[in-house]
Amino acid sequence: MTSAIDITQSVKPPRAVFVNFPLGHQTGPPDQPELQRRIVSDAMRAFDAITAPGTIVELPYVWDANDRSWEDVDYTKGWMPARPSRDVADQLEAERQAKFRRG
Amino acid sequence: MPVAYIPRTRDLYSDFTPYRWVENDSAPFTPLTKPVAECRIALLSSGGIMHRDQPRFHREDASYRRIPIDARPDELSVWHFGYPTRDAERDVNCVFPLARMRELAATGVIGALVDPAFSFMGGIYSARKVRDELAPQIVDELKRAHADAFFLVPA
Numbered sequence: 001m002t003s004a005i006d007i008t009q010s011v012k013p014p015r016a017v018f019v020n021f022p023l024g025h026q027t028g029p030p031d032q033p034e035l036q037r038r039i040v041s042d043a044m045r046a047f048d049a050i051t052a053p054g055t056i057v058e059l060p061y062v063w064d065a066n067d068r069s070w071e072d073v074d075y076t077k078g079w080m081p082a083r084p085s086r087d088v089a090d091q092l093e094a095e096r097q098a099k100f101r102r103g
Numbered sequence: 104m105p106v107a108y109i110p111r112t113r114d115l116y117s118d119f120t121p122y123r124w125v126e127n128d129s130a131p132f133t134p135l136t137k138p139v140a141e142c143r144i145a146l147l148s149s150g151g152i153m154h155r156d157q158p159r160f161h162r163e164d165a166s167y168r169r170i171p172i173d174a175r176p177d178e179l180s181v182w183h184f185g186y187p188t189r190d191a192e193r194d195v196n197c198v199f200p201l202a203r204m205r206e207l208a209a210t211g212v213i214g215a216l217v218d219p220a221f222s223f224m225g226g227i228y229s230a231r232k233v234r235d236e237l238a239p240q241i242v243d244e245l246k247r248a249h250a251d252a253f254f255l256v257p258a
Binding site for chain 1: 109112114115124125127128129130131132133138142144150155156159178180184186187188189190191193194196197198199200203204207212213254255256257258
């Protein structure tokens with residue numbers, strides 16, 4: 001699966017399926033199981049369809065038909081949300097692990 | 104128009120030496136010997152998915168996690184520094200479509216989903232580390248599980 005077609009063209013995996021979605025959504029937007037299922041199902045069918053090495057199948061799905069501005073900002077400076085500081089991250093991790101030790 | 108991520112990476116990390124992307128001359132290819140509806144398919148995501156109290160990923164981490172395919176969404180979490188993980192934290196199927204793959208196995212689109220699924224944190228600077236350390240371990244896992252093919256979802 002890929003949303004970065006230039007990287008995939010450089011790396012050349014055996015087979016690939018491309019969908020033009022922002023990074024972090026290669027198999028679909030959150031909470032849209034029907035669209036996710038179509039994408040993953042298309043990817044599975046590509047196993048049968050692709051017979052030439054390095055073929056990239058492009059899927060027709062559009063992230064937002066009315067607004068393509070994400071293409072201008074994805075993976076540019078200022079686009080990545082700030083990460084929590086190390087102290088806060090360590091605290092969150094301790095809470096995550098404690099949740100499952102209790103569970 | 105597809106986004107050109109190689110120049111964007113160069114711009115985003117302009118304070119660093121330009122990243123050297125892997126450039127291969129050809130694609131390796133092993134034809135499948137049977138329809139995907141009869142294949143055992145493994146799910147592999149570089150989105151940084153962890154199950155329950157498995158250790159969190161960290162920068163330059165080339166380890167991987169084994170995720171039971173019956174894992175519930177509330178047992179999974181995400182850590183990756185290189186993409187906004189907010190949507191994947193809300194619905195992990197954005198980058199780790201475990202529920203969708205289970206459905207496709209149940210409806211016969213694929214023969215079976217290999218147990219476990221696998222995840223690593225794909226923000227690994229060293230391509231050599233991935234090629235020589237991480238990938239061979241996952242290949243061994245896939246061979247032991249008699250996988251016919253794997254589905255790699257990046258993030």
